[in-house]
Amino acid sequence: MSKGRWKLMVVLLTALCLSAGLLSACGNSSGSSGSSARTASAGAAASQDSAKDDQSASESTAGQKVMVIGDTTFNAENWEETVDPHRTYNGWACIRYGIGETLVHYTDTMELEPWLAKSWENDGNLTWTITLQDGITFSSGRAMDGEAVKQCFEHMLANHDRAPSDTKIADIKAEGQVLTITTSEPNPALMNYLGDPYGCIIDVDASDFDAGIVSGTGPYIVTDMVTDDHLTLTRNENYWNGTPKIDKLTIRTLSNGDTLSAALQSGDIDAAYGMAYEAYPLFENAGFQFSSIHTSRAFFASMNMTSPVIQDPSVRRAIAMGINKEGFVTTLLDGHGTPGNGAFPDGFSTFGGENVKAEAYDPEAAAKVLEDAGWIDSDGDGIREKDGQKLTIRWLTYPSRQELPLLAESVQASLKDIGMEIDINCTANRREFLADMSSWDVYASALVTAPSGDPQYFFTTSCLPGMSYNFGAYENENVSGLIEKLSTEFDPAERGKIAIELQQMILDDNAYVFCSFLEMNMISRAGVTGYDAHACDYYQVTADLDIE
Numbered sequence: 001m002s003k004g005r006w007k008l009m010v011v012l013l014t015a016l017c018l019s020a021g022l023l024s025a026c027g028n029s030s031g032s033s034g035s036s037a038r039t040a041s042a043g044a045a046a047s048q049d050s051a052k053d054d055q056s057a058s059e060s061t062a063g064q065k066v067m068v069i070g071d072t073t074f075n076a077e078n079w080e081e082t083v084d085p086h087r088t089y090n091g092w093a094c095i096r097y098g099i100g101e102t103l104v105h106y107t108d109t110m111e112l113e114p115w116l117a118k119s120w121e122n123d124g125n126l127t128w129t130i131t132l133q134d135g136i137t138f139s140s141g142r143a144m145d146g147e148a149v150k151q152c153f154e155h156m157l158a159n160h161d162r163a164p165s166d167t168k169i170a171d172i173k174a175e176g177q178v179l180t181i182t183t184s185e186p187n188p189a190l191m192n193y194l195g196d197p198y199g200c201i202i203d204v205d206a207s208d209f210d211a212g213i214v215s216g217t218g219p220y221i222v223t224d225m226v227t228d229d230h231l232t233l234t235r236n237e238n239y240w241n242g243t244p245k246i247d248k249l250t251i252r253t254l255s256n257g258d259t260l261s262a263a264l265q266s267g268d269i270d271a272a273y274g275m276a277y278e279a280y281p282l283f284e285n286a287g288f289q290f291s292s293i294h295t296s297r298a299f300f301a302s303m304n305m306t307s308p309v310i311q312d313p314s315v316r317r318a319i320a321m322g323i324n325k326e327g328f329v330t331t332l333l334d335g336h337g338t339p340g341n342g343a344f345p346d347g348f349s350t351f352g353g354e355n356v357k358a359e360a361y362d363p364e365a366a367a368k369v370l371e372d373a374g375w376i377d378s379d380g381d382g383i384r385e386k387d388g389q390k391l392t393i394r395w396l397t398y399p400s401r402q403e404l405p406l407l408a409e410s411v412q413a414s415l416k417d418i419g420m421e422i423d424i425n426c427t428a429n430r431r432e433f434l435a436d437m438s439s440w441d442v443y444a445s446a447l448v449t450a451p452s453g454d455p456q457y458f459f460t461t462s463c464l465p466g467m468s469y470n471f472g473a474y475e476n477e478n479v480s481g482l483i484e485k486l487s488t489e490f491d492p493a494e495r496g497k498i499a500i501e502l503q504q505m506i507l508d509d510n511a512y513v514f515c516s517f518l519e520m521n522m523i524s525r526a527g528v529t530g531y532d533a534h535a536c537d538y539y540q541v542t543a544d545l546d547i548e
Contacts, residue, residue: 082212091197100200
């Protein structure tokens with residue numbers, strides 16, 4: 001099959017998987033779709049029609065600047081149902097859309113710099129002293145002082161699922177603009193964790209946690225919100241770091257890539273996040289502009305270590321050797337990404353993927369690994385068997401990240417060449433399947449492995465038993481012990497060495513296969529300025545966002 005025909009077939013399959021009305025299976029198994037619409041604020045009764053009423057940025061309402069951004073991530077499937085940073089992963093919406101800000105800010109080299117905090121220091125052990133910026137107020141009008149931040153962190157620790165174990169905060173004291181935080185054990189990554197979206201500083205008293213709307217320090221304020229549909233924002237007149245340019249900003253949820261492309265072409269939206277790769281050529285002209293950056297968002301496969309077939313180390317190794325990462329990035333992503341090696345991109349800090357050795361793509365060697373382990377195609381149908389069992393791998397993934405259905409189809413083709421049948425279940429209802437460990441063998445997902453510029457996050461969330469992203473129940477006592485050592489090591493050089501060793505250990509177990517890393521592209525109309533991609537994938541809407 002020619003490259004062009006192969007890409008066309010995959011694109012058609014992906015479009016079916018992404019379609020809002022067909023969120024069932026992309027393969028031979030199926031999952032049901034679900035939408036947990038959440039409505040908040042005055043005017044919500046008419047919210048379903050609001051997208052029709054939003055004007056494109058070329059128009060104005062009573063002299064106001066109005067802008068609409070199409071986005072594929074503000075939806076329940078993506079764990080972004082509200083803008084409450086203390087609820088699972090909803091903090092991403094809070095920080096992305098300019099509602100909340102954190103104590104620290106990440107540069108595009110993922111270094112920490114001051115934001116709501118102007119300085120911080122550690123005593124080499126348990127105590128951190130953080131000095132806040134002066135003269136900042138929440139959108140509610142309340143001053144952002146030590147007591148307000150203390151109250152915010154206490155609410156975060158009481159309600160967020162990851163924050164207590166990440167931060168290890170045991171005590172907080174506030175005096176004026178100074179916070180003194182004591183941790184239960186040394187935590188060298190504390191400030192990195194407090195830059196995570198769940199660390200957005202909010203006015204607890206002025207926030208409506210039932211509705212999921214909060215009062216932050218960012219340039220914009222939520223006025224209307226319907227999960228899976230839209231988010232309406234207005235400028236924060238109390239903003240401390242410049243003057244927001246847009247009077248009314250709407251984030252429209254457009255999960256279907258074709259719909260997103262059509263909306264930007266027609267002028268129904270002014271900018272887009274999550275555009276399908278095959279649509280890029282439509283915008284490579286003077287009417288549009290791209291902002292691109294490489295990120296640590298990995299598209300990777302987690303092995304279900306409770307699955308009988310995956311417990312066979314030869315099967316795990318053959319899967320790792322049989323995935324054509326280079327071909328996936330070059331052919332299906334049109335080069336918009338980088339092949340994966342370790343848990344972090346090549347060149348990332350001192351612990352990038354170039355420092356570790358993963359299984360290389362070698363279908364002939366992969367076939368021999370299976371043959372030597374007793375997996376043989378005895379009936380000539382192209383699929384290997386062992387002890388009467390077909391070598392079928394149930395591949396679970398989801399459609400909201402456009403790369404994942406494409407990866408599934410690529411893997412299905414390349415692993416078939418070595419005698420594996422890949423049964424794809426591409427479903428928005430993946431949580432139901434993840435909860436039933438007997439229903440899948442490999443789970444492909446997307447994760448920013450170093451959202452704080454530090455390696456600890458990935459290992460603690462994904463490689464320790466019982467943690468939130470350890471979907472495959474991976475457990476290795478040596479890995480767990482080394483993660484514990486990493487969590488108390490303050491020296492950056494030593495932390496980098498430990499991160500390299502940890503990556504190699506999980507790669508040697510073939511517990512994960514890191515397929516590619518995202519090259520993020522944000523597309524906007526020619527008149528838009530300040531709509532820039534950042535390596536951390538957080539700061540989409542800032543006070544600099546503007547449109548002619």
